Structures are given as C-alpha cells and as structure tokens.
Amino acid sequence: MAKAVSLHVICGILAALVVSLVKADDPYRYYTWTVTYGTRSPLGVPQQVILINDQFPGPRLEVVTNDNIILNLINKLDQPFLLTWNGIKQRKNSWQDGVLGTNCAIQPNSNYTYKFQTKDQIGSYTYFPSTLLHKAAGGFGGLNVYERPRIPIPFPNPDGDFTLLVGDWYKTNHKTLQQSLDSGISLPFPDGVLINGQAQNTFSGDQGKVYMFRISNVGLATSLNFRIQGHKLKLVEVEGSHTLQSIYDSLDVHVGQSVAMLVTLDQPPKDYYIVTSTRFTKRVLTAAAVLHYTNSHTPVSGPLPIGPTYQIHWSVKQARTFRWNLTASAARPNPQGSFHYGKIMPTKTILLANSASLINGKQRYSINRVSYINPDTPLKLADHFSIPGVFSVDAIQTLPSSGPTFIATSVMPASLHDFTEVVFQNNEKTIQSWHLDGYDFWVVGYGFGQWTPAKRRSYNLVDALTRHTAQVYPNSWTTILVSLDNQGMWNMRSAIWERQYLGQQFYLRVWNAVHNLANEYDLPTNVVLCGKAIGRHP
Ligand SMILES: *[C@@H]1O[C@H](CO)[C@@H](O)[C@H](O)[C@H]1NC(C)=O
C-alpha cells in the first residue's frame, strides 16, 4: 500500500515535471539564409554588395525574448563567411558567436546552422559579417528582440517601429579595401553615409502618433549624429537597457552601437528631414531621409537641421546623461536583482591601451603592445580539444607597458564570476569604439587625459546603463564594470573595422576549472572543424 502510494506520488511528480519542461521550452524560430553577391547602387554607381536572401541590407530578425533561433546560413560567396550577432549574449554558448576565434568560417558553397537563444534580452541589436572586410559590402541587418506578452516595458507600445541602419560607406569593392589593409595601408575617408543601404529613404507615419526609431551604426569607422527636423527624440533604450526617458534634439551613435527613441509626430502635416552626419571628421558626410506625414502634401523644405560636427565635449556631456531607469522592469543584466553593480568591489582591474604603429613596415593596431592575428584553428576549438600552440595566454598583459609592439594570437585568462573593472585608455587623437561579445557591461565613467585610481570618485555607481559597445574619446578614458558570469571564449575588439582587422582585438577566456554543463554548453553536434581541429571527434 505504502509502495503504491509513493509510486502514485512519484508519477504525479514526474507528470508535473514533464508539464513544466514542456512549458519551459521557449518557442523555436527557423530561418534559412542564403548569402550571395549582387549589384546595387547605394551612392549612384553600381557596385558589388553582399545580399542575404536577395536583400541589402539583410533581412531583419524580429524575435521575442528567450526565443530559440535555428538559422541555417548558406554561403554562396567565393570567400569564407560568418555572421556575428552583435549584442546577443549567447549565454553559456560562445560556440555560436560567429567570430573566427569561436567558429570555423563557413566555406563557399557550404552552410552552418546557428542555434542560439535570445535569453533575457529586450532591445535593438544588429548582426553583421565578422569575416575579412565583408562588412564593407553589406550582409548586416537589424535584430530586434521584443518583450514577451505580459512583461511590461516602461513606455506605451509605439504606433509603429522603424529600424534604421546608418553607417559610413565606400564605393570601393570590399576586396580592394581588404587588399589595401593587407598591404599595410589605412582605408581612405569614406564616400558617403547610408540609411538602410540607401542615400535616400522615406519613413511614413500618422500625425499625432508615436513611433519608435531604432538607430544602429553599422558603419566601419565613423561616429554619427542623428536628428529629425522639427522633432524631439525621447531616448528609451540603449542596447537592451531601458533608460531614463530624456529628450534630445540629436543623438550621437558610435560605431557598433544602437539606441532607440520615441518620436511623436506632433508637428504641422508636411514632410521633414531625417538627417545623419559624421562626427569628428574634417569633412562632414551627410545622409538625409524623409519623415512623411501621411496627411502631408508638402515636400521637405528648408535647410537640413544642423547638428554637432567636431564638438567632443558636447558628445561626452550627452553620454553622461544616458542613465538607467532603476524603476523600470524588463530584462536586466542580473534579472534576479541579486546585486547592485555599484555596491561591490571589483576583484580585478584591467587597463587596455590602444595604439597604432608600423610592424614590419605595415600599419597595425595593438592593445597593451599586442597586435592580434587570427589562427587557422578557432581558439574555442583549440581549447576544447586541448590543441597546443594555437594561442598564447602570456602575450597580452592586463596593464600597459613600454616597449615595442608585436603580433600574437592573444587570449586573456579570467575566472568565471570575477567582477572586473576595465579601463580603456585612449592616448591617440581619434575616437575609439570598444565591443565585448557575450556580455553587457556598465559604462561608469568617461574622462579626459590619463586614468588614475583617483578617477574612480567620478564613476556613476548609481544608475549607469549597461551596453555592449562603449566609445572612448580622443586622449581620454572610459571605464566599464563587467560581471564575468558567462563562461566561454569572448572577443574583445575595436568596433572600428580597420582596427579590428589589423589587430586591435583579443579574446577573454572566462573559465572555471570544474566542467559543468550548467556553466557552459557542450560542443554543438553540427560543429564545423577546421585547422588543427580537423579529424577530432566532437
Ligand atoms: C546544412 O544544411 C542542411 C539542410 O539544407 C542541414 O541538414 C545541415 O545540417 C546543414 N549543415 C550544418 C553544418 O549546419
């Protein structure tokens, strides 16, 4: 009898478990994307571009928090190719990050199926090619993660939603640009600025309604300012952080970054200019699109609204006003709310100084004297199969030092759950944009000159926002705090593509000696092997 009862109870528990497992299984979304070359004329002259399913820019991924993405990417180019998911945290899953340190490139006429989850994220992101200089030819797109039903966002649902991919652009073929970099020569000044792959564009909305504008800088090198004639911009989200909803006339968006704003169409019915223009450049490149009121019969008119061009202080001041809305719900870096970032002492400080120099007569970029070079075997695979001689954990130091720069496949070791302060020290006279895969981080301070420990007193330890890409102003520093809670091999890189391509990157190996699937997923069953990993058994 007792046995029967307990069996009954166990069956009940099992049934409940099965039900809860089924419930816990988040929706799957399947995609097949084919990458090809095509011809487009974004700046008036025909040029070769990269298409995804015949689209330039690529299709917009619109998913919901926690969706499982199964995306079969078929490469029909004549070169190896990978896409990376900019800002998608790939929790426990650096296997799917789509950079050469984690994945073998997809060879021409072959394919790879990415499998990842947009876990605990809501916001505006992008994807783009991480291989060679493919990003200069397209292959990028918007990646919007929407809230699940019943999870409130801290603003009413907008009446419409526009995704604007803005970026500098070259008429020159990506292979020619790459050859220039390979021969040690910097890229020239870009030829123009595009909005969604075009120099002209129209966005239509109804008078009186509120529209979300998601702006991502998908360009190669240039910071941009964004503004709309006669309209105010209410900032609501930055790379997954819901911000204090402040009002701006214009917003700076640096390379690799995304911001989302609400715009109320509260002006007389006519058409208005949407303008994006380059920042910190001697010559200013501008793209103008049109905001069309559906009840308007009046075309755009008047001068383009002016924005800042070289003013650095203006940008720093604005950056400091980007703050986290502490009372807003929705996705958080630590959804459990188990700690507040400003109340814990960092366990480690890393100081990263970028530099430009010639190595063997060729232009290279370095971090703490090391200029990164891609190996033929992804670091993640070398690590998994314990293949020696692929990367070096001794090359890059956590503090700058003096001496010559050198080339290495540099990996910085770090312990899972370290709470780390990273200071980006920019002693060059150009703006920097730094990105870390696998994480978002608190941007706690921007300052001029040399960082010193005393600068910590100026940190925002109350309501800094989290994001995945931070700008560092010329001859300045930026500090981020990052909780290293995502095991894996993660790319820390310059989002400025020439710098990334010529060495301003490395990998952070976030590691715990205890092998545990709760910390990191196993090698994917469809993993592609290359280099020294060929013939290894997954
Ligand atoms: C390539 O695509 C086929 C289906 O077209 C699929 O069965 C296969 O798993 C894909 N290969 C990889 C490595 O994902």
Ligand SMILES: *[C@@H]1O[C@H](CO)[C@@H](O)[C@H](O)[C@H]1NC(C)=O
């Ligand atoms: C912060 O979020 C709350 C809760 O959603 C919202 O009511 C409030 O307006 C927001 N505050 C600001 C200043 O954006």
